Amino acid sequence: MQNEKQVPIAVVKRLPRYFRYLGEMLRNNVERISSSDLSEKMNVTASQIRQDLNNFGGFGQQGYGYNVEHLYNEIGKILGVDKGFKTIIIGAGNLGHAIANYSNLQKRGFTLIGIFDVDKSKTGQKINDISVFHMSELEQFMNNEKPDIAILTLPKDEVTEVAETLGRLGIKGIWNFSYSDLKISYDIPIENVHLSDSLMTLSYRININTTF
Amino acid sequence: MQNEKQVPIAVVKRLPRYFRYLGEMLRNNVERISSSDLSEKMNVTASQIRQDLNNFGGFGQQGYGYNVEHLYNEIGKILGVDKGFKTIIIGAGNLGHAIANYSNLQKRGFTLIGIFDVDKSKTGQKINDISVFHMSELEQFMNNEKPDIAILTLPKDEVTEVAETLGRLGIKGIWNFSYSDLKISYDIPIENVHLSDSLMTLSYRININTTF
Numbered sequence: 001m002q003n004e005k006q007v008p009i010a011v012v013k014r015l016p017r018y019f020r021y022l023g024e025m026l027r028n029n030v031e032r033i034s035s036s037d038l039s040e041k042m043n044v045t046a047s048q049i050r051q052d053l054n055n056f057g058g059f060g061q062q063g064y065g066y067n068v069e070h071l072y073n074e075i076g077k078i079l080g081v082d083k084g085f086k087t088i089i090i091g092a093g094n095l096g097h098a099i100a101n102y103s104n105l106q107k108r109g110f111t112l113i114g115i116f117d118v119d120k121s122k123t124g125q126k127i128n129d130i131s132v133f134h135m136s137e138l139e140q141f142m143n144n145e146k147p148d149i150a151i152l153t154l155p156k157d158e159v160t161e162v163a164e165t166l167g168r169l170g171i172k173g174i175w176n177f178s179y180s181d182l183k184i185s186y187d188i189p190i191e192n193v194h195l196s197d198s199l200m201t202l203s204y205r206i207n208i209n210t211t212f
Numbered sequence: 213m214q215n216e217k218q219v220p221i222a223v224v225k226r227l228p229r230y231f232r233y234l235g236e237m238l239r240n241n242v243e244r245i246s247s248s249d250l251s252e253k254m255n256v257t258a259s260q261i262r263q264d265l266n267n268f269g270g271f272g273q274q275g276y277g278y279n280v281e282h283l284y285n286e287i288g289k290i291l292g293v294d295k296g297f298k299t300i301i302i303g304a305g306n307l308g309h310a311i312a313n314y315s316n317l318q319k320r321g322f323t324l325i326g327i328f329d330v331d332k333s334k335t336g337q338k339i340n341d342i343s344v345f346h347m348s349e350l351e352q353f354m355n356n357e358k359p360d361i362a363i364l365t366l367p368k369d370e371v372t373e374v375a376e377t378l379g380r381l382g383i384k385g386i387w388n389f390s391y392s393d394l395k396i397s398y399d400i401p402i403e404n405v406h407l408s409d410s411l412m413t414l415s416y417r418i419n420i421n422t423t424f
Contacts, residue, residue: 012413012416012417013409013413015412015413015416016406016408016409016410016412016413017406017409019412020406020408020409078416078419079412079415079416079419080415080416080418080419081412081415083415083419085415085418093310094306094307094309094310094313095306095307095310097306097310098305098306098307098309098310099407101306102407102408103391104391104407104408105408105411108408108411108412108415109415110411110415148418149411149414149415149418172418172421173414173415173417173418174414175410175411175414179315179316189414189417189418189421190414191410191411191413191414191417193407193410194228194229194232195311195314195316195405196228196232196314196316196317196320197225197228197229197232198228198387198403198405199317199320199322199361199387199403200227200228200231200291200293200320201224201225201227201228201403202361202385202386202387202401202402202403203291203292203293203295203297203320203321203322203361203385204224204227204290204291204292205224205385205401205403206292206297206360206361206384206385206401207290207291207292207295209384209401
């Protein structure tokens with residue numbers, strides 16, 4: 001899938017949802033699904049689904065619909081979840097712990113290989129069987145293990161410096177939980193997680209339904 | 213803002229981002245901004261911004277742009293973050309701890325008033341100064357304190373039952389971190405957080421840039 005034509009980001013952002021739904025169907029032993037059934041389940045139009053999947057060559061067959069397992073596997077390949085990307089967590093606080101224990105990390109094909117923290121009292125501990133290293137060991141670890149993805153659960157004022165270091169050491173992508181729109185001097189993909197956005201969406205929905 | 217015309221969900225989902233950006237500008241003492249500067253900063257078209265804000269009556273002035281503080285406050289009101297919604301967390305595990313310590317919760321105007329867990333050894337503890345109660349105390353607490361929002365950080369197989377109980381006891385909205393598209397018999401807003409979606413988006417972006 002390398003260096004293909006640019007797929008609109010809105011389409012890319014819908015793929016994980018397709019992947020989740022198809023995974024659920026697969027677990028429920030659904031073998032095939034029409035684009036209209038898929039559209040109803042996912043609350044997107046059937047033509048939207050066809051358009052989205054046509055970005056990748058399309059996977060449906062007229063009059064048959066989609067083979068669930070095939071489509072699941074193909075979307076998985078597009079998403080790169082078949083690559084077993086080697087992943088590290090930086091910041092062994094509560095959120096770092098929660099993510100290390102997050103079963104979807106492994107289930108989605110990401111292999112957690114190390115956790116880092118500046119707090120020496122945490123060095124040598126294990127979280128969900130993964131070792132916690134001191135931050136001073138990061139460079140050597142990066143050189144030896146060549147992790148692909150770093151998950152940052154750091155205080156906001158430390159995140160940029162750490163991310164620059166990771167960029168210099170060759171990380172391929174960053175999943176950033178520190179509240180900031182992280183920008184660094186290396187051209188690598190960064191996904192900033194803004195948890196409070198969905199809380200505010202909820203708040204909006206409560207607000208318009210409520211009389212105060 | 214109660215019961216106004218339905219605003220498209222895509223617009224609603226952009227509001228928290230406007231709110232974040234405007235908050236940042238406010239902290240940097242920016243007084244006013246043109247829709248084209250705002251659009252450049254946010255990477256949306258200026259006409260998109262005008263259209264979005266027109267859903268709420270529009271806040272700009274021809275030739276002046278937007279007053280940052282006014283727009284920030286107005287969007288805050290639309291989002292309901294000025295209401296100080298009373299919030300509880302159910303599940304005092306790592307994620308529950310992380311969210312209780314998440315400074316944006318208070319900063320965005322949500323007031324955490326209690327944390328619940330089935331584990332008796334946690335009862336009476338405090339997390340970020342908020343008391344942990346046993347689940348058996350939930351009904352009485354709901355009746356006395358009338359919380360608006362419940363944040364669920366529970367195992368997947370417990371979440372539906374707890375959410376039904378919350379619905380029965382009058383909760384106004386649910387922020388669900390348990391991996392499932394939660395559906396219950398009460399007609400209240402639910403926001404399901406799918407953390408792994410953004411990790412898969414990152415994975416996609418790494419994948420298309422990488423030759424294996």
